[in-house]
Amino acid sequence: MAADARKDRTLKITGALLGTALFALITYAGTTYVTGRQAADGTLIAFETLSDRTVQARLEVRKSRETVAVCTVRTLSARGAEVGRRDIRFTEPRDHVNTFVTVRTTQRAVGLELVGCRSATGP
Structure with missing residues (x-):
């Protein structure tokens, strides 16, 4: 009888652990699916100040082939004020x-800085 009770207890603990692990896996998969489906994602690789009025940036954008992405960059002065802003469209398939x-x-x-990227809603 004691052995049966021990086996029952072990099975209950094992079932609870497996159930918790399955729940965590489903939660992780769902969260990744929902948050990982961004239409466009960008990264600022580098930038260089070319003159007092011009800055050049290298951007890397990841999107689906059919998506037209728009990324916004802004430039900052030494005091932190915004001194330039540009929206860039990526229409390449x-x-x-x-x-x-x-x-x-x-x-x-x-x-x-790269403010962010999104999918374009218009032409």
């Missing part, structure tokens, strides 16, 4: 795009 972009500024920029 590729899922991975590497490109150089030039941004005009109102004064010398010392920084550039």
Whole structure:
């Protein structure tokens, strides 16, 4: 009888652990599916200040082939003020795009940041 009770207890613990692991796996898969389905994602690889009024950036954009992506970059002055902004459209039918972009500024920029990327909603 004691052996049966021990086996029952072991089975209950094993079942609870397996159930918890299955629940965690389903939750992880669902979360990854929902959050991983961004229409466009970009990365700022590098930037260079070319002059007092111009900055060049290298962007890497990942999107589906049929998606038209729009990425926004902004340039910053030494005080942190925004001195330039540009929206760039990626219409290429590729899922991975590497490109150089030039941004005009109102004064010398010392920084550039990728604000974000999204799918285009219009033409």
